[in-house]
Amino acid sequence: MTNHELVGRALELLKQGLVPFVERELKNKHGQAWFEHTLSVLSESQARQFGTADKPRWDVATALGVVWNEWDVVFRASLGQAERTHIRELRDARNRWAHQEPFSNDHAYRTIDSTARLLTAISAPEASDARKMKTNLQRPRFVEQTAQSATRSSKPTKGTAATSFELKIGWSAWLGVAALYVISFRALAHLDGGERVLLALTGPVIILASVLAHELGHAFTMTIAGMKVQKIVLEIWGGYTQGAKGENPFKLPTGKYFWTFFAGPGTNFLIAFIAFLVQRKAAPGSTPQVVSEVVVGLNLYLGALNLIPVFPLDGGHVLRGILMAMTGRRVLATLISASLSIALGAVGLIYSYDKLTTDGISALRWGLVGLFSVVVLFASLQALKNIFDRSADR
Numbered sequence: 001m002t003n004h005e006l007v008g009r010a011l012e013l014l015k016q017g018l019v020p021f022v023e024r025e026l027k028n029k030h031g032q033a034w035f036e037h038t039l040s041v042l043s044e045s046q047a048r049q050f051g052t053a054d055k056p057r058w059d060v061a062t063a064l065g066v067v068w069n070e071w072d073v074v075f076r077a078s079l080g081q082a083e084r085t086h087i088r089e090l091r092d093a094r095n096r097w098a099h100q101e102p103f104s105n106d107h108a109y110r111t112i113d114s115t116a117r118l119l120t121a122i123s124a125p126e127a128s129d130a131r132k133m134k135t136n137l138q139r140p141r142f143v144e145q146t147a148q149s150a151t152r153s154s155k156p157t158k159g160t161a162a163t164s165f166e167l168k169i170g171w172s173a174w175l176g177v178a179a180l181y182v183i184s185f186r187a188l189a190h191l192d193g194g195e196r197v198l199l200a201l202t203g204p205v206i207i208l209a210s211v212l213a214h215e216l217g218h219a220f221t222m223t224i225a226g227m228k229v230q231k232i233v234l235e236i237w238g239g240y241t242q243g244a245k246g247e248n249p250f251k252l253p254t255g256k257y258f259w260t261f262f263a264g265p266g267t268n269f270l271i272a273f274i275a276f277l278v279q280r281k282a283a284p285g286s287t288p289q290v291v292s293e294v295v296v297g298l299n300l301y302l303g304a305l306n307l308i309p310v311f312p313l314d315g316g317h318v319l320r321g322i323l324m325a326m327t328g329r330r331v332l333a334t335l336i337s338a339s340l341s342i343a344l345g346a347v348g349l350i351y352s353y354d355k356l357t358t359d360g361i362s363a364l365r366w367g368l369v370g371l372f373s374v375v376v377l378f379a380s381l382q383a384l385k386n387i388f389d390r391s392a393d394r
């Protein structure tokens with residue numbers, strides 16, 4: 001097979017994988033108006049051959065062109081800078097291919113490589129075929145070196161980043177686990193030896209696992225929404241899921257935005273429900289029954305706590321998502337949810353300041369509430385800033 005034929009096969013795979021993604025994203029963004037809108041960004045000759053709304057006639061050039069032209073409006077939310085580079089390279093390669101220009105081994109390899117990477121980034125099933133094509137090719141040494149340095153200089157997180165990410169448990173989280181062990185061991189003094197140790201030991205593990213499950217819920221839905229997840233971090237004050245650099249879930253379309261944030265608490269509720277079923281089946285007083293009861297309580301608590309409708313908690317985003325769906329207006333939805341968040345933060349701050357005069361454990365509790373209220377106020381302002389700040393989705 002000639003290099004020209006190889007590139008042709010890669011472009012065919014690219015078309016199969018890319019078109020459903022492009023059409024889906026366009027529909028997400030523009031709804032019914034997607035076809036009219038797409039016509040308006042195509043070149044005249046492309047628009048003439050684009051078919052009808054019921055039967056659009058995509059080819060690889062149209063799909064690549066639409067992603068390129070609609071980058072800011074539609075695709076920036078789900079693709080990163082590395083994908084933009086692939087799109088540019090592939091448009092160029094497609095033009096060369098259509099004009100019957102020759103491809104060097106190096107250029108053919110790079111085209112197939114970019115095809116595989118782009119298809120992987122959008123989770124297209126054709127990605128594995130493209131990767132196979134790549135491994136079947138005799139890989140010249142010098143290409144390997146240029147490919148490596150290109151990857152390093154453009155962005156290290158791309159490629160496999162769609163499905164793999166780092167898990168980091170901070171030292172403060174371990175400190176929290178140790179403290180919890182001591183606290184629960186003391187609090188469980190009324191139980192007999194075996195059960196006391198078991199519960200004291202499992203409690204912190206269950207908390208850590210439940211918080212992790214919560215974050216995995218976020219990470220999973222973020223990946224489905226087309227975002228790259230970089231890492232999950234657990235610290236003593238909770239956990240967070242961080243998208244790759246330049247990814248801002250705030251810019252996701254309404255449905256994806258809602259589910260991305262609801263997935264955390266939703267996972268906790270799901271676990272609570274399953275543990276509840278176990279608890280009902282298990283013999284009263286048995287270890288599975290006692291442990292699953294703890295799992296139910298903890299996950300209900302975690303889910304409910306995170307749904308308090310303030311930023312930066314999931315609840316603030318979930319409320320904003322609901323308002324976006326109800327009003328169809330992002331700015332209005334952000335204004336309402338951030339205002340409510342600011343109001344609740346202010347109340348929390350004033351109330352906790354008032355209560356801080358009490359002593360002992362209550363003072364500590366109200367101190368934490370006050371501190372959290374300050375965090376809420378900052379995060380609410382950040383949410384407001386997000387609507388005006390175009391650079392936030394750089």
Ligand SMILES: [Zn+2]
Binds near residue numbers: 314
């Ligand atoms: Zn969360």
